[in-house]
Amino acid sequence: MLGGNSRNRTHTRHTRGGTTTACAAVVTATAVLLGPTAAPASADPIPDYRPEQWGLQSVEAQELWEETRGQGVTVALPGVSVNEEHPDLVDNVRLDTRFGANDGDVGAGNATAALVAAHGHGMDADAGVLGAAPEASLLVLPTGDRMAEAVRFAVEEDAQVVLLPETDGSTDLTGATQDAVNSGVLVVGPAGGREDPNVLTVAGTDEEGALVPGSPDAEEIELTAPGADLVTAGPDLGQTEVTGAPYAAALVAGVAALVRSEHPQLRPDQVRAALVQGSRTGPDDLPALYAPHAEGEAVGTAQDTPLLDEDLLDARERAGAVPVWAWFAAVGAVLVLGALLVVLWIRRSTADPYGVKAERQEEDERIAAERAAEAPPASRRKKGGRRRRTRGK
Template sequence: MVVAIAATVLLGPTQAPVAADAIPDFRPEQWGLQAIAAQELWDDNLGQGITVALPGASVNEEHPDLVDNILLDTEFGDNDGDIEKGNAAAALVAAHGHGRDAEGGVLGVVPGATLLVLPTGGRLASAVRFAAQEGAQVILLPETDDEVDLTGATQDAVGRGALVVGPAGGREDPNVLTVAGTDEDGELVSGSPDSEEIELTAPGADLVTANEDLGQTEVTGAPYAAALAAGAAALLRAEHPQLRPEQVREALVEGALPGPDGLPALHVPSAQQRASGAAQDIPVIDEDLIDQREQSGNVPVWAWFVAIGAVLVLGLLLLIMWVRRSTADPYGVQAVRKEEEQRIAAERAAEEASSGRRKKGGRRRKPRGG
């Protein structure tokens, strides 16, 4: 109930008709958001606490539809890339709209999530690994060609618990959920790769999103379909944090609706039902996932030995302190007793000395003869 009220305050009514005296809704028609029915989950879940990483992207972090949702880190490159593409993808994932006087702006699939934006230059693989190390639950890859090999980085990311999503058509990578775009008629957009390279489809044509300035634009392409899928993955991860990346990936694909050429089409409510079934018998703290993270090298073996040694040394020190404290005389009882014994001994010695003097000076014998 609290989340529902917060969603209403933040996002405004999304389906109810506008009354004559109500604030008008100036948001554009976002057919892609409606097609995947993401808003059906918003009453209970806006993605709070979830981080979606965008390695290789540059953004205008002051855009009113994105401000406060973006965490920009320029460790791997300056924020001077294609901001038009970066803003478009970021807003499709997690735009929150803007304005309280009028319900303006665009909305993303998961408007309560944090976007970790990592401009990279030529260090995309390092940024992917960094995103996973920072705890990103979903990583959205940019469009790349066959020459860019991220297999090692994406494998490490999955091992750390991140679901990696990317546009179909790049180098084959089994660690990445590949997504192609469809138009409003449900057909693949022009230039889409062969079906064998596509694992999931999502709306990817004429999508209204944020531009590089303070307004809106329309975009088409697989990177933007992947952005919607990444947002959907973030919603599922917020709802079911105990699920592993491969389980969320399966829920998105197996919980999809029939799409073009027999391919699955993203549908958030049915994916949510699939994820709920998978999570039913899994505790929120997943021991298998903890073991998996340990095996991925998150904590080296030598660190465990150091930690255990430190605990043993600390325990030994505490034992020594306890023994010393228990054998000491914190309240001075023994000291008082010793002082009392010394006083008694002194008194006895004094009495014995006094008795001796009385014996020497006792009755005198009378002299003989007069």
Template sequence: MLGGNSRNRTHKRHLRTAVAGTAAAVFGFAPAPVAADDIPDFRPEQWGLISIGAPDVWEETQGEGTTVALPGFAVVEDHPDLRDNLTVDTEFGEGGDEVTGTAAAALVAAHGHGMDADGGVLGAAPDAALLALPTEDDLPGAVRHAANEGAPVILLPENDGGDDLAAATEEAAGSGALVVGPADGGDDPNVLAVAGVDEDGALIPDSAEAGAIDLTAPGADLDTADPELGAAQVTGTPYAAAMAAGAAALLRTHYPQLGPAEIRTALVEGSQQGPDGLPALHVPTADAEAGGTAEDVPMIDEDLADRADEGGGVPVWAWFASIGAVLVLGVLLLVVWVRRSSADPYGVKAERAAEDERIAAERAAESGPESRRRQKGGRRRKPRRGA
């Protein structure tokens, strides 16, 4: 079944308040989802995080900047422990098992809630981003989409061993993604197959054969989130895979120069001995293993740098041509500025010229023929008396 399997077991913890229940009984409406403040802090009970040692590396890395894609998982968007970490893309569908999906997502990257994030549950990589791609009939397509989006870690809900899914995981691995999935019998070399163990270190019931298991991780009685905005206790192989995917996000953030093969090797080679000699996930030693590998892997591609030094640099003539072009452009801009500054953008000069013409016309009118005759003859003499 997509998004989970028949071996999974979920025990929901109903956290509705007594007030909400009483109101529903009296007024006949359904109680609203529980508020974040009503969800207790389950972190002291999260034995899985302590078992894999995730908090021991949180001072160095919490998965920030790394996206874990969840193709095939339906996840509620408004859970207080996942808010702001989660993006849901419904391009491939909207249905699916929200119980399994929300629980798995929280085991990867839940961040708690409250003023100081002191409530709810935490995932292995609480600062990682989550991209949920729910689908019930196109898991290979969702895997390819996750790879195209550049997700460096992809968590599968199942590994059925089908050709279509195998082709999709091969493409994803080729694009630089570490694909993690439950060890449920599928034989896909491109998937890190993870089996679940209980708090005593024993494989959970109905686990795959040892030959189909690459890594073990906590997968029983794990406290995590549920779709009703509360918490649930879950058991199942997909949840063990989710813990491993969160650990992969931690390493990917801490050592971004490492590819999926190196991260996978660090998780397996940096593990501790688990049941039947199987490798058991342990983040601090895996981080140390990845750190040793990262010392020999530069942060930049040295081959590209060498090619740039040999002949990929800018020729000297190109530098001079560029400088000349800049100078010419500067001169042109200066000329344009001078012309604009000496122009008459507001029509002041034109207005003054028109005023001068008006004044000249008035003066010309005042100095007509009569005026000129008076000016020519001077003052008239008064006639004498008796003349």
């Protein structure tokens, strides 16, 4: 079950009605009755919990935000339930209940979703909590025993990252996760579940850098990330603190979304390698998530990786390759057609398509005929007229 080893501490806050509205009404009434001298000192009615988000600061995800905040990337969360109206999550969540009702542990689901892609709230989003990729999209797929179907559906919906929940290990998802990786999707999950080589397994650490209690053996852990006392979205409209491997995996999924947004040409294994190799030394010499170094690794890999998937192009060519001579013939035909079109355009531009020249010629001939008819006849000598004498006679 997701978040089975988490500790929750909810901070009381009401954004709609409740104590905040009541206090505001009392303050307003007092100001009206007693005048400006009775006005209390200014206070922020919506707490800003971001300074308490030590996990986000520890991995330094904000260092990547000048380049990307995860826009264009979808992170799928199969097997969880969320309150899509939470002010820190609203508009970032797409909820699809075809595999199960949204009636699970909303507290754990909200906490996980917010660590990935919470965007804060309030004026200029200056309150609430933030996730590692605040502009990424979340595809939430509540389900019980249809987890494999939900994972495959996430792939069909063009998710670039799939974040698995904590399970009891009874369900074998190897086939679905292999299909996801083959389709270009990075799969992230909490360490300690059923062994699956397709999943980047993550364990949680506390602020002192030690593994959280209940973490699995080191050989089951591929990457560590902050996973203790993390301030995130709560089950209602407030915030809470959680501890557990699923929440550490959520931070990794958020940083993975940043990398995928900035370098969409990278394959899942390349993003996975960037996250692990671009890490810092953590507990028991395990790698610890560090976003700036992961981005540096991704930049180096992306320089040698074209935006087009060459393997996919090769597969398409093998399936139905077009001979080289056919390409040359097609290019030649295009050039010939282009030359013909140019000739036709020149001829048409120099021709008289509207008959203007013919009409003018006809008009000129008519005017000439009228003038000829109006002109007097030429003079001729009359018979018997005077003749010029010849000299000498």
